[in-house]
Amino acid sequence: xxxxxxxxxxxxxxxxxxxxxxxxxxxxxxxxxxxxxxxxxxxxxxxxxxxxxxxxxxxxxxxxxxxxxxxxxxxxxxxxxxxxxxxxxxxxxxxxxxxxxxxxxxxxxxxxxxxxxx
Numbered sequence: 001x002x003x004x005x006x007x008x009x010x011x012x013x014x015x016x017x018x019x020x021x022x023x024x025x026x027x028x029x030x031x032x033x034x035x036x037x038x039x040x041x042x043x044x045x046x047x048x049x050x051x052x053x054x055x056x057x058x059x060x061x062x063x064x065x066x067x068x069x070x071x072x073x074x075x076x077x078x079x080x081x082x083x084x085x086x087x088x089x090x091x092x093x094x095x096x097x098x099x100x101x102x103x104x105x106x107x108x109x110x111x112x113x114x115x116x117x118x
Contacts, residue, residue, distance in 0.1 A: 003041060003044070005037060005058070005062075007026070007030070007034075007052075007054040007055045007057075007058040008026045008027075008029070008030030008031060008032075008033040008034040008037075008054065008057070008058045009026065009027055009029045009030035009033060010024040010025065010026055010027055010030055010054050011024060011027045012024050012082070013030075014027060014029070015084075016084050016085050016086060017082050017083060017084055017085065018077055018080055018081055018082065018083055018084075018085055018088060019074070019081070019082075020074045020075050020076055020077040020081050021052075021073065021074055021075075021076050021077075021081070022081055022082065023052050023053050023054070024053065024054060025053045025054060025057060026053075026054050026057050026058065030054070030057075030058070031057070031061075033058075034057065034058040034060075034061040034062075035061050037058070037061065037062065038061040038062045041062060044062060044063055046063075046067070047059045047062050047063040047065065047066045047067065048066070048067045048068070048069050048072065049066050049067070049068055049069070049072065050068065050069065050070065050072035050073045050074065051068045051070060051073070052073065052074065055072070056068070
């Protein structure tokens with residue numbers, strides 16, 4: 001059986017902020033979640049984790065032996081890291097709307113010109 005699990009909660013997660021390669025530890029709720037998960041899973045043969053603190057800590061509740069593999073690292077969100085997910089969603093919605101308007105303006109104003117050139 002293969003289980004793919006997410007790390008326990010961190011203070012950054014609890015605040016509703018985007019968390020990628022940042023490396024906070026679990027908060028108390030996250031530790032409780034990791035312990036609960038370990039109890040539900042029981043004995044496992046192999047645990048592989050990204051090298052981030054929150055993932056290693058979650059994995060350590062599941063097994064005393066944890067292999068790390070950087071291929072399991074979170075995405076790198078760059079400058080968006082640490083911003084609230086709500087604000088990112090609003091920004092993306094506005095950006096998408098602006099992009100649609102630009103495409104519509106282009107189609108209305110330039111498509112006839114381009115069609116006449118072919």
